[in-house]
Amino acid sequence: MEEQNRNVKRRERIKTILIIFLALMLVLTFFSNTILNYSLPTVTAQYAGYGTISEKVRGSGIVKANKNYDVVAVGNRTVTSVNVKQGDHVKKGDTLFVLDAVEGDESVEAAEQELETLELTYQKALLTIAPSYEKENQDIANARKALQDAVNRLNEAKRNAGNNVSEADYRKATSDAQKYTQEVTTLSGYLAAISTGETTGVPSKYLSGMSEAKSAYDAADADLAQASADLETKKAALTVDSATQKTAILALERTAEEAQTAYVRAKEDYDAGGTTELQRIMEDAQQAAKYAQEDVDNAKAVLTEIQAKEAEIAAAEDTVSSAQSTLNDARKKLDAAAEAAAAAIQKEIDSAQSAADKAQEILNSYDAEGAATDLDALQADVTLQEQTLQGLIITLADTKRNDELTEQQNAIDLKSQQQTIENKKKELEEMKKNSGTMTIKCENKGIVSSVNFSAGDPVMDGAVLAGITLTDAGYTVEFSVSAEQARKVSVGTVADITNGYYNSDTKATLVSSKANIEQPNSTDRILTFDITGSDITVGQMLGLSISCSSQSYDCVVPSSAIMEDNDGKFVLVMRSKSTPLGNRYYCSRANVTVLASDEMSSAVQGDVSYSDFVITASEKPLTPGMQVRQEEGT
Amino acid sequence: MRITKKGIIGYGCALLSLICVGVLTAVNSSLCLESQMAAERWEGDGTMNYAQVSVFMGKEAGFDTTLADGIAETIDAAMVTASLEAPSEDARLWYYACSTPIGTLPVSGNKNNSGNVLATAVGGDFFTMHPMTLLDGSYISPNDLMKDRAVLDELAAWQLFGSSKVSGREFILNDQRCIVAGVIRQESDYATDAAYGETARIYISYDFYAQMQSGGMTGDAMSAEMTSDMMGMTQGSYVGCYEAVLPDPVRNFALNTVTDAFGTRDCMHIIRNTDRNSLSRRWKNLCHIHDMVISVDSTAYPYWENAARIMDYDSAVLLGAQIFFMIYPVLCALHLLWKGYKWLNRFISDKRKAHKNRYRSAIPQI
DSSP states (O other): OHHHHHHHHHHHHHHHHHHHHHHHHHHHHHHHHHHHHHHSOEEEEEEOEEEEEOOEEEEEEEOEESOEEEEEOOSSEEEEEEOOOTTOEEOTTOEEEEEEEOTTOOHHHHHHHHHHHHHHHHHHHHOOOOOOOHHHHHHHHHHHHHHHHHHHHHHHHHHTTOSSOOHHHHHHHHHHHHHHHHHHHHHHHHHHHHHHTOOTTSOGGGSHHHHHHHHHHHHHHHHHHHHHHHHHHHHHHOOSOHHHHHHHHHHHHHHHHHHHHHHHHHHHHHHHHOOHHHHHHHHHHHHHHHHHHHHHHHHHHHHHHHHHHHHHHHHHHHHHHHHHHHHHHHHHHHHHHHHHHHHHHHHHHHHHHHHHHHHHHHHHHHHHHTOSTTHHHHHHHHHHHHHHHHHHHHHHHHHHHHHHHHHHHHHHHHHHHHHHHHHHHHHHHHHHHTSSOEEEEOOSOEEEEEEOOOTTOEEOTTOEEEEEEEGGGOEEEEEEEOHHHHHHOOTTOEEEESSSOTTOOOEEEEEEEEEOTTSTTOOOEEEEEEEEOSSOOTTOEEEEEEEOOOEEEEEEEEGGGOEEETTEEEEEEEEEEEETTEEEEEEEEEEEEEEEEOSSEEEEEESOOTTOEEEEEESSOOOTTOEEEEOTTO | OOOOHHHHHHHHHHHHHHHHHHHHHHHHHHOOOGGGOHHHHHHTTOSSOEEEEEEEEOGGGOOBHHHHHHHHHHHHHHHHHTTOOOSSTTOOSOEEEEEEEEEEEEEEOSTTOEEEEEEEEEEESHHHHSOOEEEEEOOOOTTOSOOOEEEEEHHHHHHHHSSSOOTTOEEEETTEEEEEEEEEEOOOSHHHHHHHOSSOEEEEEHHHHHHHHHHOOOTTSSOHHHHHHHHHOOSSOBOSEEEEEEEOSSTTHHHHHHHHHHOSOTTEEEEEOTTTTSHHHHHHHHHTGGGGGOOOSSOOOOHHHHHHHHHHHHHHHHHHHHHHHHHHHHHHHHHHHHHHHHHHHHHHHHHHHHHHHHHHHHSOOO
């Protein structure tokens, strides 16, 4: 029973678990789509389509007027009234300021004083003394007289110099004496050299006979030296003479004879006795006799050699004596040649000496008359006087030229002073005329940009009372852009005003693009715009945007849709697939190439086509094939 | 083998621990940021492996936008040397992004709405590297003709205009006229929320940053020393973060290429983002967990790196928890194996005995 109950309870439990499980499955199945969708990444997408890519270059700058002019005070005055304020539009002839003269103004008196000073200076400058050249002329006349005197003295000296003697003759006599004297000295030197045997420096014409004799002498001397050396060598080789050797041979022969005698006796004794001892004695004696004989033979051979050497020595001595006699002959010939040369030189010496003596005699006779020694000095004096005269003439000419120039300069200065005096007179008249109340009027149409003084303020001469911007001259705005940005814009383009009012008629036109001269190293360019309109204020900040050249493309997508990986740029296109549980969306990769882009969009070409739904943003990175869901409201 | 109540409880606990490990593993796997997945996105369906490398630099590193161009050329040369090239003419092999935190700047929109925003100068393909959700408009790019455009975050757009659909509107940033290029929303995860902060953010181009510098900075955007540092830089603007996605045919190729290109500099940290979620990296973080919470120089990380570091820390802690919870199931498994071994031994010996008895009994006793 209990077991039955237990089984029932167990079945109930299992049934309950199954029911809960199936209910859970049902709920999950119903909401699976929703649950699945919530797990998918959310994306925003946009259709690719036809569009225009247009880049813009932006910048801002301060409006400046092209022309301004300053209203300036004339004279020291007091501002009585100011009739304009900053920002007022004025036209030509409008009264701007009313000025009164300052009391106790000393400017007119100062001007009169100054005029008087100028006129006094001018009068003084007119009083000048003309230059005088009397002293210089007198000096020149004195110089001419001195020159004339010198010339007269010279001519007188020449006339008194003697009929047979001219200056040329005197000089010739002097040079002849010197020449012959020098020749004698030289030849004496040659003679001394020959007598000592040293012929270096002696001309060859004197040595013609000696040279051959000297050559022969030198050859004989060399032969003698050679023969002497040979003889000495041979003598040194002979250590023992033949006589000594003969004596020695004689002694050896006696010894040999004695040894032979002893042998004969010993032989006889042996023949007689026949004992062993006797035999020994005989043999010894025989041996001794034999040796003695050998010694004699050797000594005779040596004697023969010695005799041969002595014969050679004798022949060498003959050669030496022959060479000596040859040398003596050569010496005699040389001495004879030297004597002949010396005689020739002496003859020339004598000739030169006589010529020198004769020349000296002539010179002595000229000196005794005292004819030519003063002419040089007188000539030098004449030359000096000529130079002195020339110098004085040139100096006078320079002085006259300088004085002329000075006179011309003085004339110009005087004219200038006169003109200054005239101007000062006019200025004084004007000051006298303006010393009363003055009204300053506007000279051109414009807008008052600044007013620098108020009523009651004193102003100095030349002070800027106000500034006026000329409206007819136009306005400009400038700003700097990079070189790349400057390349994109073209002159003449009308720019959009980014911070202007909606109905404003302000217009900006690009008029120039030039290098930034304030920063020469920079590649930036300065764009200048011409601003026109009715409500332009100088100093206002104007933001401009210039459209670069735009182009239309078939397939333009937002720039945020372009992605990139190592295979290149691509976009993710959202594709849909129909499933039993509804449409499922997934992203697929489309490789693209970017043709152009601006700040918002990019023109592409590739696997994406017009009307593809391109994913522009997602809440997490996507991979191709990933399932996505579209953000609600897009 | 008899299963006792104690055994059921023990193995039940082991199973629970395993479930905990499974849950922790699932949670750990989910800890990743889109800003760290740039390499995976760039790879697409291609066969080449890519890696994301980030370089964070302080002011002392002296790195500016001019040097960034030089680094790009060096890396291009390294690619050529390694015979790596883009798959097609229109494609690029690699790309980089730069960013610099400028600081707080005053901003004002229409109807006297004004406030302060945290400005960041960006360059390169910053928004390809950080694909923040675009609510309106488009991103800015170095190829744009006009450099006076900025990307606002949702908070800044609401602060200035009261709406997110404000692309093309004008506003004033630090006395400079600026145009809204787009409005974005940052990643929505706990780490990014913590690192991002409550202040509105704005992203401008380096050209606009340089223009602001030449026009004079106002506000409390910079400390005095940073301003003087900027004044000293005559060639480019200081870059605080350089990120690149490079081919990584072998491990650490991208990291080594970037390291070689940058050389040795003070106050510089190079990180390989791609394997941040790997087990080895998490284990390394766990072993040096103290290093993750200290800073030894003046390098300031951007918010996305701070968020990634938060996740690195949490990931290391979770790994530690995984290891802790794994201990008991492993011990139980070992115990089960031991018991199974004993049971097998006993079974075999019983069978042997039984066989012996049967055999013995079959043999007649002599």
